[in-house]
Amino acid sequence: xxxxxxxxxxxxxxxxxxxxxxxxxxxxxxxxxxxxxxxxxxxxxxxxxxxxxxxxxxxxxxxxxxxxxxxxxxxxxxxxxxxxxxxxxxxxxxxxxxxxxxxxxxxxxxxxxxxxxxxxxxxxxxxxxxxxxxxxxxxxxxxxxxxxxxxxxxxxxxxxxxxxxxxxxxxxxxxxxxxxxxxxxxxxxxxxxxxxxxxxxxxxxxxxxxxxxxxxxxxxxxxxxxxxxxxxxxxx
Amino acid sequence: xxxxxxxxxxxxxxxxxxxxxxxxxxxxxxxxxxxxxxxxxxxxxxxxxxxxxxxxxxxxxxxxxxxxxxxxxxxxxxxxxxxxxxxxxxxxxxxxxxxxxxxxxxxxxxxx
Numbered sequence: 001x002x003x004x005x006x007x008x009x010x011x012x013x014x015x016x017x018x019x020x021x022x023x024x025x026x027x028x029x030x031x032x033x034x035x036x037x038x039x040x041x042x043x044x045x046x047x048x049x050x051x052x053x054x055x056x057x058x059x060x061x062x063x064x065x066x067x068x069x070x071x072x073x074x075x076x077x078x079x080x081x082x083x084x085x086x087x088x089x090x091x092x093x094x095x096x097x098x099x100x101x102x103x104x105x106x107x108x109x110x111x112x113x114x115x116x117x118x119x120x121x122x123x124x125x126x127x128x129x130x131x132x133x134x135x136x137x138x139x140x141x142x143x144x145x146x147x148x149x150x151x152x153x154x155x156x157x158x159x160x161x162x163x164x165x166x167x168x169x170x171x172x173x174x175x176x177x178x179x180x181x182x183x184x185x186x187x188x189x190x191x192x193x194x195x196x197x198x199x200x201x202x203x204x205x206x207x208x209x210x211x212x213x214x215x216x217x218x219x220x221x222x223x224x225x226x227x228x229x230x231x232x233x234x235x236x
Numbered sequence: 237x238x239x240x241x242x243x244x245x246x247x248x249x250x251x252x253x254x255x256x257x258x259x260x261x262x263x264x265x266x267x268x269x270x271x272x273x274x275x276x277x278x279x280x281x282x283x284x285x286x287x288x289x290x291x292x293x294x295x296x297x298x299x300x301x302x303x304x305x306x307x308x309x310x311x312x313x314x315x316x317x318x319x320x321x322x323x324x325x326x327x328x329x330x331x332x333x334x335x336x337x338x339x340x341x342x343x344x345x346x347x348x
Contacts, residue, residue: 013281029261029284029310036262037280039305060279068285072292173299219301219311 005056006034016066019073026069034059123148130227134220136162139174141216144229151208153231155216160196174201174216174227211235248329249276250286251322254296254314260303261287261310287312295321 010027017023034055041051059065124146131140143156157174205211212235216227253264261283268276290296295318303309314322 009281025310026284026288030281032260032307032309033262033265033280033284035307058279059281062281064279065281065285068282069288072285072288173297175299219299224302 003052005052006031009034009056009059009062012062013066013069016063017070017073019070022073026073030059122146122154124230124232126230128229130229132218132225132227134218134225135223137218137220138162139218139225139227141174141227141229144231146208146231148208151205153203153205153208153214153229155201155203155214155229156198157201158196158198159218173199174218176203176214176216245325245329246278246286247290248322248325250283250290251295251314251318251325254312255319255322258311258313260312264312290318293321294318 010030013030014020014023014027034052037055037058038048038051041054042048046054122145125144127143128141131138133139138160139157140160141155141157143154145154145156146152147154155174159173201216203214205214208231211231213228213230213232216229218225218227249268250264253259253267259267262280265278265280265283268278287296287298291298291312295315296312297315298310298312300308301311
């Protein structure tokens, strides 16, 4: 719900920031907050115009907020992000030698090999190619592995973004739907690239033996998609 | 009480709120206010730099989901690293409070 005072607040915030990367998402979050506050005030009987004024004032000084956001989303941080990719590319194109070995060792610490995380001894393991679109994002589930002894389910998947902006600030992950039994989980970033990330989710389920499949959801601004992943032969 | 008077503890409070479940920004502000009986009312816009900073540190993770009111909202979830950080901050806070109590107690004894 666009309204002048809220937009003006956001405009001043944006003016304090040295980078526009991810601004769309930040602006949306600030606008949503002010809208929530305004609607609550209106439910209490405050007239709309006054509620808008109060909601914006409650946000505080837009200059201060903008300066704080600038520190959080500072260009040096983005610079570091870009440098990390340059370093990655350099290590990949350099021939075998001491620098390669050194680079490989460093990268080994930062980007663990996929098989380090997925145990080799699994009761059930299969390649998948389940692909769905959620807004500007394409999610592809590529593999599932079930560790029956420890009651863990491993799901490997990729999240590809249509734009770099979405990639930087829109990182999402597969999650169990709300209300589902969620004993324990972990989403690990195993590989990154400019337009996509490779992830592995690990879910611990006490009820693993009773499951034939697990449902996972990817949330993307109201355009949620649900994956049904088999955890047994012929499970989904 | 202004946010300046409890400074860095705001991150601890935000992490503590998220320890109880995933929440979006406005929800956190309301809960913070309610649970502190209105004592902790912060300038609402300053919550987001804190949340984004926590996300950069890997202590929280955001995702989008449709809220109860039917509108999509950006939710935050505490990570395992965030839980460890919260544990450490709680411990440091308790140590600090214990030291203050000790000094206060000593002061009272000396006066008595």
